Amino acid sequence: MIKHVEYTPEGVCSQKISFDLVDGYVHHVQFVGGCSGNTKGVAILAEGMNAREVADRLRGVACQGANSCPHQLSLAIEQALSESEAD
Amino acid sequence: MFFSKVTCLPDLNRLEIPEKQRVIAVRDEQIFADLLNRHRSIADREGGAEIGDYVLVEAVDARGNSRIIHIELGGKRFAEYEKALIGCKAGQEIEAVINGGKTFLKVRSVRMPIEYPLTDASIAALALPGIATLNDYRKAFLSEHGTEIADRVFRALQSRLLDQVLSMTEMELDKRDADRFNDQQLTMLKNIQGDADARIMKAYGDDGKRTREEAYQQFYEENKRTCSVVILGKALAEHDGTEPTEEQYGQFKEYFCLIFNKTDEQIEQEGLREDVLQSYWLQYGIGKLRTYYRSLVQFTVKGLGTVSLDR
Numbered sequence: 001m002i003k004h005v006e007y008t009p010e011g012v013c014s015q016k017i018s019f020d021l022v023d024g025y026v027h028h029v030q031f032v033g034g035c036s037g038n039t040k041g042v043a044i045l046a047e048g049m050n051a052r053e054v055a056d057r058l059r060g061v062a063c064q065g066a067n068s069c070p071h072q073l074s075l076a077i078e079q080a081l082s083e084s085e086a087d
Numbered sequence: 088m089f090f091s092k093v094t095c096l097p098d099l100n101r102l103e104i105p106e107k108q109r110v111i112a113v114r115d116e117q118i119f120a121d122l123l124n125r126h127r128s129i130a131d132r133e134g135g136a137e138i139g140d141y142v143l144v145e146a147v148d149a150r151g152n153s154r155i156i157h158i159e160l161g162g163k164r165f166a167e168y169e170k171a172l173i174g175c176k177a178g179q180e181i182e183a184v185i186n187g188g189k190t191f192l193k194v195r196s197v198r199m200p201i202e203y204p205l206t207d208a209s210i211a212a213l214a215l216p217g218i219a220t221l222n223d224y225r226k227a228f229l230s231e232h233g234t235e236i237a238d239r240v241f242r243a244l245q246s247r248l249l250d251q252v253l254s255m256t257e258m259e260l261d262k263r264d265a266d267r268f269n270d271q272q273l274t275m276l277k278n279i280q281g282d283a284d285a286r287i288m289k290a291y292g293d294d295g296k297r298t299r300e301e302a303y304q305q306f307y308e309e310n311k312r313t314c315s316v317v318i319l320g321k322a323l324a325e326h327d328g329t330e331p332t333e334e335q336y337g338q339f340k341e342y343f344c345l346i347f348n349k350t351d352e353q354i355e356q357e358g359l360r361e362d363v364l365q366s367y368w369l370q371y372g373i374g375k376l377r378t379y380y381r382s383l384v385q386f387t388v389k390g391l392g393t394v395s396l397d398r
Contacts, residue, residue, distance in 0.1 A: 001128075001129065002127050002128065002129040002200050003124060003127070004124045004127075022129065022141050022157065022159075022198075022200075023129060023141065023143070023157070023196075023198060025141070025143075025157030027141075027157070027159055027162065028162075044164070047162075047164045047165075048156045048157045048158055048159075048164065048165065049156075049157070050155070050157075
């Protein structure tokens with residue numbers, strides 16, 4: 001399975017998260033907005049990683065209360081994986 | 088209550104909008120992006136890995152540390168791995184130098200992305216209602232998304248177009264209206280943001296190059312311009328005989344009460360109906376301009392030439 005995902009995060013500084021899901025691995029993560037250095041760092045570290053592992057690691061990372069751009073990425077990945085399983 | 092007067096409404100037909108701002112190129116990459124994404128697939132590659140392929144590799148370094156990485160060849164995120172893996176096959180094991188050290192790479196899989204072909208036959212095979220060719224798909228896309236694309240371009244042009252419209256309008260902007268509008272914007276900033284002064288200095292202080300007085304003056308000038316657009320919107324609505332419905336008025340009133348900490352009773356007692364309707368008139372004026380812009384917009388699309396926005 002190969003799929004491009006665009007996700008609108010909620011409650012954080014970034015306005016859009018996009019990535020490719022290829023056979024359950026994450027590629028080309030991009031954040032629009034948010035803290036530039038931090039989000040670029042997350043994107044680089046997530047490249048080529050197992051999607052479930054990325055989601056598990058980033059879930060619950062707190063910045064704005066209990067929310068953050070990495071947490072929103074984990075939600076985006078989980079949603080994409082659920083949709084793929086349903087297809 | 089507003090004291091300003093509009094003595095001559097602008098003739099939108101006299102607006103100068105360069106061709107490049109009203110003829111929008113819509114590329115196939117945009118039109119077919121969603122379709123390609125839904126129908127893209129991936130399959131095992133029989134031969135050696137090529138640029139664009141995805142390779143799942145177990146990397147074991149000299150200390151025995153192992154990690155699984157999924158690498159896109161040509162993605163340039165794992166340059167040394169990518170260079171070593173070109174031409175490798177699934178099941179192969181190779182030795183490479185990564186970060187100056189020996190690393191064993193066990194290739195678990197090599198997969199190649201397969202793009203959905205864009206031909207009339209492949210579009211017909213999707214059996215979409217009323218869509219049998221590439222051009223049918225392009226027309227359907229424009230029908231569904233044309234307005235949204237035009238509005239996006241309009242938003243980028245809005246400020247310049249409003250400047251033109253205001254210059255074509257004969258208006259006597261009363262200082263009492265401009266001052267009251269400015270005070271309301273200041274109150275709104277304080278109520279929403281807390282530290283209005285810091286916000287104004289950040290937005291208008293030009294990184295400390297302007298004094299506090301200059302920054303506040305810039306804030307005032309911008310508000311004066313917005314107030315002019317409100318006055319124009321009011322005049323246009325009156326000319327068109329258009330008024331908000333009771334439901335619309337109720338929504339604007341609720342918003343106004345929230346922002347300015349007012350009750351319904353205070354709105355009535357203090358005669359603030361026109362203040363409540365400022366947002367309505369602002370939207371009305373911009374809406375008229377947007378509708379006019381939409382009437383001019385054309386799209387250039389491969390296979391279709393130049394087409395107008397469906398209305």
